[in-house]
Amino acid sequence: MLLPTYQGTLEEFRMSNDPLQPRAPRTALTRTAFAAAHVVSDPMQDRDPWVGRPAVDWDNTLRFRHTLWDQGLGLAEAMDTAQRGMGVDWLTAKELIERTMVEAKAHPLKPRVACGAGADQFDIADLSSEDAIIAAYTEQMEAIEAAGGQIIIMASRAMAALRGDPEVYARVYGRLIEQASSPVILHWLGDMFDQALKGYWGADDLNRAADSVLDIINTHADKIDGIKISLLEQSREEAFRARLPDGVRLYTGDDFNYAALIEGDGTRYSHALLGIFAAIAPAASQALEAMAEGDIQTYHALLGPTVPLSREIFKSPTQFYKAGIAFLAWLNGAQEHFVMPNGFQSSREIVHYAEVFRLADSARLLSQPELAQHRMGVLLALHGIS
Template sequence: MLTLPTTDNRLETYTLSGQALTPRAPRVPLTRTAFAAAHVVSDPLRERDPWVGRPAVDWENTLRFRHWLWDQGLGLAEAMDTAQRGMGVDWPTARELIERTMKEARAHPMKPRVACGAGTDQVPLEDLRTTEAIAEAYSEQMEAIEAAGGQVIIMASRAFPAIKAGPDDYARVYGKLVKQAAAPVILHWLGDMFDPALKGYWGSEDIGAASDAVLSIIEDNPEKVDGIKISLLDQAHEEAFRARLPDGVRLYTGDDFNYAQLIEGDGTHYSHALLGAFAAIAPVASQALEALAQGDTETYHRLFAPTVPLSREIFKAPTRFYKAGIAFLAWLNDAQSHFIMPGGFQSSREITHYAEVFRLADRSRLLSKPDVAVERMTLLLKLHGIG
């Protein structure tokens, strides 16, 4: 039993449900590819000047969380925006993260699939004033990922909107990058609710025109594009977009609000998953996808349904601060031993948010170690003056 704050400035007693799932690997092969986008934690003892400079990554805890995901049969989206790329984690840190993660993945008994984000963040925006410079920056990171053994995700870059790039500029750069990649890549369409600097991506603020632009890139290179991750939180757009994809090119949903319906599909098309939300709800995601693979859509929806309010709380506006909720749940579930993030990012959400995440995680059957969860929630409450 806990005393938790509410958004209307009250304190209320909360008792855990006692219905948590036991994290485990699926018992059958999954019919959907499922990447969980993972976060990073800092070493509290080594961190100095947390708002500036390179973070002192806690490698033991950061990699421990990745093993926790892999043990449940999920793939990993590494060094993406969930790992605070451009929000506390720089490219040298991301590169080391990729190299360490790929080494761990090769040694893991389940041989998990890992895709890694390539961006342009090693070069200051003011030095990325031409498409040639943008392509060169991307190429450097793609080569590092391929050398480490990872699949490339070509992340959305702030450099394109910064130079007001048009559709032809995107086509020129992405066409070059896709062709030079050693293996099929995943493209990345991240909406401005996740990063305001990406407004107008693909050369237009009109979603229809932007869709046509990126589909043209894919249609020109279908054999070199594994799929595209779309994070626009717009179910209708994603369903219409995936129906237009060439055969063999996958839609990886990044819709942290509507994933259950999108992954199940409409009977003709369906989405795969590349989701920050799956890092937060891994036990449910793994076991719901197992049920879907067995044709048990009733269990699939029963498991996923209570996680939707949880995900909507974690990804509430300002959406870019969602990483804190994912790290918080990892801490509650003892998948890491502390809650310290690069740049002090754990402070980006308020205590009433964490209290609501706690309630909703419990109702979603996600607090698999309830004694640990209660102890750690109590510590956080005391830090905020709630005894």
């Protein structure tokens, strides 16, 4: 088939037809791995895709979560991958969490599910005090616990808008952490994912921000499962990881350097809470299986080819990465379409989708080659390429 390139040309491409087949791991994994999953909209619903609540396609959205669980992965639910604050409002996210937890409890593998709690049920202008932000977070945390999920205290635009110093963050997070009934996961999302989060933890300088959040972790270590960091800097994550108290996990959110971070340095390693794991689930699951079996060579052989794919999916502007993940789910038959809230599928150009197709094939991630080629052809024809 002919695929467009970034040079403005069309090049012939032949698929390798050597895909990995999704399956459950043969052994217990030695790393905790959460895949952060997206949502898709119902294309048959009468709606304005840019105004009001999205019309979620619940069947396709939940079906995709089962494909992750079937491969032994946990789920990070209702995070930025699911377009929180970018088309998905809190009421929709709450329904998503509740529906997901019903499905998870019935799944034979009893997967772990951690869910994002924020303050996005209110406009930022209405969250101008610490107490208001705490009350907003509390409402969402209680809903997650009522559904049976683990809490991820998401980085909040409202907190960043306060422009508070580290003491403000210590007070707010201290109250949130201590009121949770079980250990929580903290969340540090860099401003490359969301410009509104610049200066999080009370400091523009990342070294001072690290000191700030580490003070919070050390104070409440018994109530903290771990912290997810998405800064896309391997050395910074490794340095931060080395300072964590015993028993507190580092969940990497680095979609560029995850292979090395999860392997670790011989002393410490990262677990995973990654959007890219939803796109590369067969490689991720089988690589972690190989690691658990002591086969590091196979671990890198499986994950290495996924890194160029991840870098393409998460290219700048990074916040549009969700479209590539939904696109791959469609190519692989895990969903019948990739219509997204806010029309997010239109946030990337056809050349990007063509490159994702090439790199996914190279990483052995097009599990149904004939279906993937057919669907890629349909998308190309829609863009006038035959």
